Amino acid sequence: MSEKSEMSLMLRRRRFLQGAATIGGAAGLSSLGWSSAFAQEPEKPAELIVRAWGGSWMDSLKAGVSDSFTAKTGIAIRHDLTEDNEIQPKVWAAVAQGRVPPIHINWDTTTNATKSALRGVTEDLSDLSNLKNTTDLAKPVGLDGYPIVNTYGYVYVLAYRPEAFPNGAPKSWKDLLDPKYKGRIALYNDGIGFHFPAQVAGGGKLEDIPANMQPAWDFIAKMKEQQPLLGEDPDFTTWFQKGEIDAACTISTNAREAKKNGIDIKWVVPEEGAKFDTDGLWIPKGLPANELYWAKEYINHSLTVEAQQIWLDGLGLPGVVPGVKPPADLVDDPSYPTTEDAFKHLIRVSSKVQVENESEWFSKFKAIMQG
Amino acid sequence: MRAAKSAYPLRWRIMDAMEAFAAFIWPARFGRAIPWLMLAPALLLVGLLVLGLIQIGDASLRTLDTTTFLMSESYTFANYQRAFSESLFAAIAWRSLLGALIVTVITLILAFPYAYVMVRTTSSITRKLLLIALFLPFFIGQVVRAYGWLIILGNQGMVNEALGLVGVAPIRLLYNYWAVLFGLVQYMLPFAVLMLAPALMAIPEELEAAAGSLGAHWVATFRHIVLPLARPGLVGAGLVVVTLSLTDFAMPAILGGGSQDFIANAIYDQFFRTSDQGLGSTLALLLVAVGSLLVGLVFTVFGAGTLAMGRARR
Structure with a gap:
């Protein structure tokens, strides 16, 4: 092929791609439900930076939200895998110093995000058009407006290896106190997810949180005698895979990930209940107006049924938009609550109470476990 | 008679010009300041560190308001009170100090023969290896x-697999104090060997030979x-x-299984997990103070060793 005809082919291909992108973009805009789809749009940035958790968490977000957003708008999405706790001070410092923040969108735990909202570094998201299609779960509890949009919920289940529980699934968190599980249990290193069920397992009442949590501390002290491993999300999957643990209090996504990797693993919500919490998306203050607009559109897009379906199929978690179907392996699963009855077994405490007391709970848990 | 052109070549003239320019920029009377000029980059760096410490000191005197997640405007010693009164921090500080001392003793015991053989061996292959x-x-x-140690020492790691071959059930080798x-x-170990090798090289080999020729056993030669x-x-x-061990973060975090935190892990938790920069700063300053005291104590008792400054005494 001559140089000229090669050039001509390249141009035709490029023009085709441009045309396809325009058609795709227009189709996407209409499906996003943006009232202003054909109105004057602010200039598109080359990319948006979304902080995310790595591994299957990022893969799911990319497949469900980021890729389809890029296809519809032409804006590339870069996933920043800085830990949520580590990006927080960077964002806070940027806002305090009047600098442009290092990310456009933060995928965060609602508790962490609430801290940023209380500090006043989050943009208000009340004007997102797709919010009207969401359930109550999307609204952060105890905060005005929508400084964060919750995008799904999750349960801190009791995950276990059936082989280690020959008499059947554990029914209670107290079952983990059996001496044969000494050194074979894992909890989060700050105790997150375990404080509230420990309160019940220790003989206390949920209504006493946060005023009197002595029953929780007593139960955690008993659990300490079992010499649990303490880690974070990726550790649980690894520990199950490497045969280091038999049971863990962890987000069901981590247990499901280990199961996908061929490990025989199941999970239950014990009789004392399990903590239910949410994650969300928020935008830090200080972005240029056009970038803020497109960052909001990214979050708006994450609230569509199509995006939620793929994203949350990957995570195995219930979303905030009606119509999202559970993955086949999680139908009627206690970690995927969809009915009022299913929520009765779950423990939900407002983010505000958690945020205001988290430091003290964390210190107490650490003092017991490190002592 | 005209001087030959080559008697004062062009490059000399260029050098003269450069010298004149240098004398204009930096007159001879500024000569005493040259050492300070050479020190300036290092002083700038140390100055930045000191500025950082001042900021950390300022933050350590402010408490976190959990209703706004902002630091208090007023100063207080509340963070220091917490650091000294909460059993968690006492336990972590004791674990870190004891760990640093144990690690130092064991490392020196292992590093000494390694450095000695490396310095004294006559085989260039051995030295290179x-x-x-x-x-x-x-x-x-x-x-x-x-x-790497997680892979080697894990329940399904190489060590436990080897033990399994002789019928020994898997042993939990990780996630405890000794693993850290x-x-x-x-x-x-490599740091210690690198610090020891120059000191051993400075010992004349003839001294050891002389001791041996006078009848000293190698143990006596080594000791005296x-x-x-x-x-x-x-x-x-x-x-x-001791200072690197005391301030280490990664080993306790990865090999400790979450229950063997050192001070650096506690500082990380305050900065990044509870967002309490005040308490984090307090712990950081206390770590600097403890480390400095430890180094000062060693300087006082044993001298500064190879870190000594100034000319050698005659």
């Missing part, structure tokens, strides 16, 4: 090395000749190992 083995770990980061100390010793003369190296290596 020891040097390669010494420098290889420097190309692998601390975190990667710690993960083991990882630290392995990490610190090598060890005393190697003291500067031992002190220098000890100081480096």
Whole structure:
């Protein structure tokens, strides 16, 4: 092929791609439900930076939200895998110093995000058009407006290896106190997810949180005698895979990930209940107006049924938009609550109470476990 | 008679011009300031560190308001009170200090023969092999090395698999205090050898030969000749190992299973997990203070070793 005809082919291909992108973009805009789809749009940035958790968490977000957003708008999405706790001070410092923040969108735990909202570094998201299609779960509890949009919920289940529980699934968190599980249990290193069920397992009442949590501390002290491993999300999957643990209090996504990797693993919500919490998306203050607009559109897009379906199929978690179907392996699963009855077994405490007391709970848990 | 053109070549003239320019920029009377000029970059760096410490000191006197997640405007010693009164911090501080001391002693015991053989061997192949083995770990980061130990010492790791071959059930080798100390010793060993080697090289080999020719057993030679003369190296290596171990983060985090935190892990938790920069700053300053006190104590008792400054006394 001559140089000229090669050039001509390249141009035709490029023009085709441009045309396809325009058609795709227009189709996407209409499906996003943006009232202003054909109105004057602010200039598109080359990319948006979304902080995310790595591994299957990022893969799911990319497949469900980021890729389809890029296809519809032409804006590339870069996933920043800085830990949520580590990006927080960077964002806070940027806002305090009047600098442009290092990310456009933060995928965060609602508790962490609430801290940023209380500090006043989050943009208000009340004007997102797709919010009207969401359930109550999307609204952060105890905060005005929508400084964060919750995008799904999750349960801190009791995950276990059936082989280690020959008499059947554990029914209670107290079952983990059996001496044969000494050194074979894992909890989060700050105790997150375990404080509230420990309160019940220790003989206390949920209504006493946060005023009197002595029953929780007593139960955690008993659990300490079992010499649990303490880690974070990726550790649980690894520990199950490497045969280091038999049971863990962890987000069901981590247990499901280990199961996908061929490990025989199941999970239950014990009789004392399990903590239910949410994650969300928020935008830090200080972005240029056009970038803020497109960052909001990214979050708006994450609230569509199509995006939620793929994203949350990957995570195995219930979303905030009606119509999202559970993955086949999680139908009627206690970690995927969809009915009022299913929520009765779950423990939900407002983010505000958690945020205001988290430091003290964390210190107490650490003092017991490190002592 | 005209001087030959080559008697004062062009490059000399250029040098003259440059010297004149340098004298214009930096007159001879400024000569005394040259050492300070050379020190300026280092002083600037230290100055920035001091500025950082002042900021950390300021933050340590402010408390976190959990209703706004902002630091208080007023100063208070509340964070210091917490640091000294909460049993969590006492337990972590004790674990860190004890760990740093144990690691230092074991590392020096292991590093000394390694450095001695490396310096004294007559075989260039042996010396090269020891040097390669010494420098290889420097190309692998601390975190990667710690993960390496997870693979080797895990329940399904190489060690337990080997034990399984002789009928021994898997043993939990990881996620305890000794695993952390083991990882630290392995990490610190090359530092200690590098600090010890120059001190051992400075000991004249003839002294050992003379002791031997006078009938001294090698143990006596080691005790009365090598060890005393190697003291500067031992002190220098000890100081480096003890301070690096005391402030280590990765080994306790990865090999400790979450229940063997050192002070650096506690500082991380305050800064990044509870967002309490005030308490985090307080713990950071206390760590600096404890480390400095420890180094000062060693300087006072043993001298500064190979880290000594100034000309040698005559």
